[in-house]
Amino acid sequence: MAYFSNTQEGDQVYGLIFGPGKIINVFPDSFYSIMVEFKNGYEVPYTDEGVPGWGNFKKQTLFYRNDVDLSSEDFSPVDKVLSPKKIIKLREKNKLQIRLPSGIWKNIKKADPEYVEKLLKKEQYHLFRKKEK
DSSP: OOTTTTOOTTOEEEETTTEEEEEEEEOTTSSSOEEEEETTSOEEEEOTTSOBSSSSOOSOOEEETTTOOOTTSOOOOOSSOOOHHHHHHHHHTTOEEEEOTTSOEEEGGGSOHHHHHHHHHTTOGGGEEEOOO
8 A cells, every 4th residue: 555545635745855735636547646736836746655756766755744754854054155167076976965945955866957957047056065975
């Protein structure tokens, strides 16, 4: 039995990528069984195991709001703002992290390429950091 097999429209959820949201549609006979709308306006389809329909995720990133435990996630502020040149260099070496809209730091490969490019075009370099050891 999958995590979201008995969900209903209006259920409150928390996504590790976009933060708080609610289920707006349930599709029982589809690969992506639920559609979630987040507070920032994003609408993302999820499987009944909580895996999103975009990005490079193979694990559950969506939970019922009362079930989520964020104690193991990193929300720390950035220590040093990187230069565009340093961002490119770290990205090539796979040592670059990005701050997702929920505030969690993840490897840049986990982020939507469109989201990454938007941040770079807007010169929001404070949302990137070198991967911690």
